[in-house]
Amino acid sequence: MLDKFDISILAALQNNGRLSNRELADKIGLSNAPCWRRLKRLEDERYISGYKAELDGKKINLNxxxxxxxxxxxxxxxxxxxxxxxxxxxxxxxxxxxxxxxxxxxxxxxxxxxxxxxxxxxxxxxxxxxxxxxxxxxSMRQPKITREFPLTELPIGDAT
Amino acid sequence: MLDKFDISILAALQNNGRLSNRELADKIGLSNAPCWRRLKRLEDERYISGYKAELDGKKINLNxxxxxxxxxxxxxxxxxxxxxxxxxxxxxxxxxxxxxxxxxxxxxxxxxxxxxxxxxxxxxxxxxxxxxxxxxxxSMRQPKITREFPLTELPIGDAT
DNA sequence: GCAATAAAGAAAGATAATTTCGTCTGATAG
DNA sequence: CTATCAGACGAAATTATCTTTCTTTATTGC
The missing domain is CATH 3.30.70.920 (Lrp/AsnC effector binding domain/regulation of amino acid metabolism (RAM) domain)
Incomplete structure (x- = not known):
């Protein structure tokens, strides 16, 4: 079960997958160590399936x-x-x-x-x-294009 | 213009966006510093538009x-x-x-x-x-789903 | 050839990740 | 009501990594 800290971690990393642990910890309001432990858990339990660099298609000739x-x-x-x-x-x-x-x-x-x-x-x-x-x-234009999943719908564990 | 090292960097980070600079350098066959400088250039010039954690939809109740x-x-x-x-x-x-x-x-x-x-x-x-x-x-099943762009088609600069 | 440019590599200093350990909070059983 | 235990937090020490600087090596044009 995920609590609000876990969800913040997922949300933050969906947005910027290369946040350092320190930045992440600041952002979610925990100190270094527990933030790191939570992230490892989320990775181990495969809530996070990977990290990807996002390229600019136009720049690499994919039009x-x-x-x-x-x-x-x-x-x-x-x-x-x-x-x-x-x-x-x-x-x-x-x-x-x-x-x-x-x-x-x-x-x-x-x-x-x-x-x-x-x-x-x-x-x-x-x-x-x-x-x-x-x-x-x-696809001629993309008024919206994101890879982020909505996390607002998630049931929140304790620690509310 | 991108040479084969740049393309390797893009390919490697499309696959794993959290590679450390050291791992990346090993993988593409350059030492630490030049690999880092190339990556910064690719980020500055927006070949890489961002990094994203990829979540497991099933795990977070998006079915x-x-x-x-x-x-x-x-x-x-x-x-x-x-x-x-x-x-x-x-x-x-x-x-x-x-x-x-x-x-x-x-x-x-x-x-x-x-x-x-x-x-x-x-x-x-x-x-x-x-x-x-x-x-x-x-979408009932996804026989294939990736976020990677094909880099095989790119014209390669010098250093071949 | 030789100078000039551009990019690579080595090494040092700065920064960040990861572990360890002690403490606190809250739940449960006596 | 209190003692005990589990789970999680935070500080600090250790380890590893990043980032810079400086030197060296290739390459290109004269």
Whole structure:
């Protein structure tokens, strides 16, 4: 169970994953040692699954972000397998969700430009046996984009 | 321009954003100081836009992930504004993309359970003036999910 | 070749992480 | 009501790491 200090730690590190232990301790209102022990616990118990540097896509020449809705011929494992292999080996595909609704998978894809996207689509995805069709939504602007989870909904342990 | 050391640094920190400078230096094959200077440069020049702790959604009671396709009545700024305000104030909405295709916006949403999702939908989004309709795809499984950008496509500077 | 520039490495000084230990608070059983 | 125990905090000492400075090594243009 998490108390308000734990939640503050998670919130602070979601925002800045490289806070030093001292800064973190100041921010949440504990001293050095207990803050450190709590953080280790949160890491050990996998509340925190990792730390990631966030890069600027534009700066590294990734100008196209798209969501591809993929429909499959059927849902037999041997039909899905070649597709999933491509997905897992393709670094431009950041996310693959098996979804409810009209299509079977939703992919989040990042590429340098439209040509690269087209190439990925027509030479990789559409070549996969089992893939019936792909319909693309291009992300043109991102009024909001964050990786933070909402922590406001969490039940709070003691120490309130 | 980035050379192979810079790219290794970006790749390593995308994977583990809390590598110490020493570990990073070992990994990329430079000594302490130059590795540190390169990292600072990459931060200063905003190749790295930030560091984030990655939480486990299941552990903190966020069990529903969904993509909401939103259609608006029209594209006048005064129509969009109330919707975008809700989006920006709603912590459950992680991403809002203005997209090409059949709908206007694609939202990535995370909630505790289906009830919370329904509440968000019917009491917040669908109440917004200007929102014509919302169609939801629930993410049931994630065969792949990463936050890493592909760095293989980058042109490499000298020092090859 | 030789100077000038740019980046690497070594080492020292400054800063921060991690451990240890003593203390306090609150719960529970006698 | 008090004694005991568990759990967590904080101060301080130790260890490790970061950050700077200075020197050395490559590379480029003249």
């Amino acid at each position: 196209v972000m798209a969501f591809a809705q993929v429909s499959m011929d059927n849902h037999h494992p041997e039909t899905l397998e070649p597709f999933l292999t491509i997905v897992s080996n393709c670094p431009e595909i950041q996310e693959c969700h098996s979804v409810s609704g009209d299509c079977d998978y939703l992919l989040k894809v990042v590429t340098r430009d439209l040509d690269s996207y087209d190439e990925l689509l027509s030479h990789k995805l559409l070549q996969a046996k089992g893939v019936r069709s792909v319909s693309t939504m291009f | 529903v992930m969904a993509f909401a396709q939103v259609s608006m009545d029209n594209h006048h700024p005064e129509t969009l504004e109330p919707f975008l305000t809700i989006v920006s104030n709603c912590p459950e909405i992680q991403e809002c993309h203005s997209v090409s295709g059949d709908c206007d916006y694609l939202l990535k949403v995370v909630t505790r359970d289906l009830d919370s999702y329904d509440e968000l939908l019917s009491h917040k989004l669908l109440q917004a003036k200007g929102v014509r309709s919302v169609s939801t795809m629930f």
